[in-house]
Amino acid sequence: MSRPAVFIDRDGTINEQMGYINHLSRFVLLPRVAEAVRALNASGFASIVVSNQSGVARGYFPIELVYEVHDRMQDLLSKKGARLDGIFFCPHHTQGIIPEYTVSCDCRKPGIGLIEQARNELDLDMSSSYVIGDRCQDLEMARRAGLESVLVLTGYGRGEREYILPRERVKPAYIAEDLLDGVRWIINSRKQETG
Numbered sequence: 647m648s649r650p651a652v653f654i655d656r657d658g659t660i661n662e663q664m665g666y667i668n669h670l671s672r673f674v675l676l677p678r679v680a681e682a683v684r685a686l687n688a689s690g691f692a693s694i695v696v697s698n699q700s701g702v703a704r705g706y707f708p709i710e711l712v713y714e715v716h717d718r719m720q721d722l723l724s725k726k727g728a729r730l731d732g733i734f735f736c737p738h739h740t741q742g743i744i745p746e747y748t749v750s751c752d753c754r755k756p757g758i759g760l761i762e763q764a765r766n767e768l769d770l771d772m773s774s775s776y777v778i779g780d781r782c783q784d785l786e787m788a789r790r791a792g793l794e795s796v797l798v799l800t801g802y803g804r805g806e807r808e809y810i811l812p813r814e815r816v817k818p819a820y821i822a823e824d825l826l827d828g829v830r831w832i833i834n835s836r837k838q839e840t841g
């Protein structure tokens with residue numbers, strides 16, 4: 647049976663915004679993130695990370711580091727009883743220096759390629775799925791995919807709300823203090839719909 651998904655941005659939403667995560671030591675989980683993912687696990691939503699990692703194309707770090715960071719992320723979460731159901735990322739950029747990844751792709755957000763990859767690999771009910779992230783590009787990806795979105799005020803969120811959001815055509819369905827607040831709002835919204 648297909649289940650709805652929450653597509654979760656990584657940097658600034660799950661872990662502290664520190665620019666490029668070019669070393670394992672720069673990956674620091676934000677407070678209440680494990681609780682948020684646990685709530686998704688219990689609610690029947692698939693929890694799926696979708697992340698731009700253009701540092702790979704730019705030659706700032708190897709793609710292996712991205713996998714190491716994701717192992718660390720799953721590890722830290724599983725120690726707190728939380729599980730991510732999928733992790734998808736875009737290593738590309740048109741102005742990179744690593745030829746293999748220096749391409750124009752459809753998976754760099756706000757493109758919807760990562761969502762499509764997830765949909766192809768997992769059995770997802772897209773009609774009741776959401777996107778949550780700290781940047782307007784996350785909201786724009788949601789719009790292009792026909793999904794509702796939540797902006798979190800962690801990471802770049804406060805600045806995005808103040809300086810970027812007013813000129814964007816996309817508006818989030820909800821603005822959340824953090825991932826847990828956003829997840830709770832999503833779970834409650836669905837309960838009301840199916841009520």
Ligand SMILES: [Mg+2]
Nearest residue numbers: 655657658780
């Ligand atoms: Mg982000």
Ligand SMILES: [Zn+2]
Nearest residue numbers: 736738751753
């Ligand atoms: Zn890409």
